[in-house]
Amino acid sequence: MAECLAIRLALISALENGIQFLSLKTDSLVLAKALSPKSHLVQVHGVISDVFICISKFKSFSCNFIPRTANVEADALAKASLSNFIVNL
Numbered sequence: 001m002a003e004c005l006a007i008r009l010a011l012i013s014a015l016e017n018g019i020q021f022l023s024l025k026t027d028s029l030v031l032a033k034a035l036s037p038k039s040h041l042v043q044v045h046g047v048i049s050d051v052f053i054c055i056s057k058f059k060s061f062s063c064n065f066i067p068r069t070a071n072v073e074a075d076a077l078a079k080a081s082l083s084n085f086i087v088n089l
Helices: 002-016 029-034 046-055 072-087
Strands: 021-026 060-065
Touching: 002 021, 002 029, 002 046, 029 060
Parallel strands: 021 060
Antiparallel strands: none
């Protein structure tokens, strides 16, 4: 759920900044499959519904799965950001 919220925020920010072509990389295989053009989700609710609305506004959008082991730097940055956020609450 947290990654889906982060993706929604990133998509909104990209749209607000005029980005029209976006390639998203995620270490969540479930999320990558859900956001795939081949996904056959019959019903989408809540945050994922918002994500699909945002995606529809891009001229081009792709989402690819990247294993966490192949994305060590981004994983470390995300963990550092989360620990900083928790400390500052």
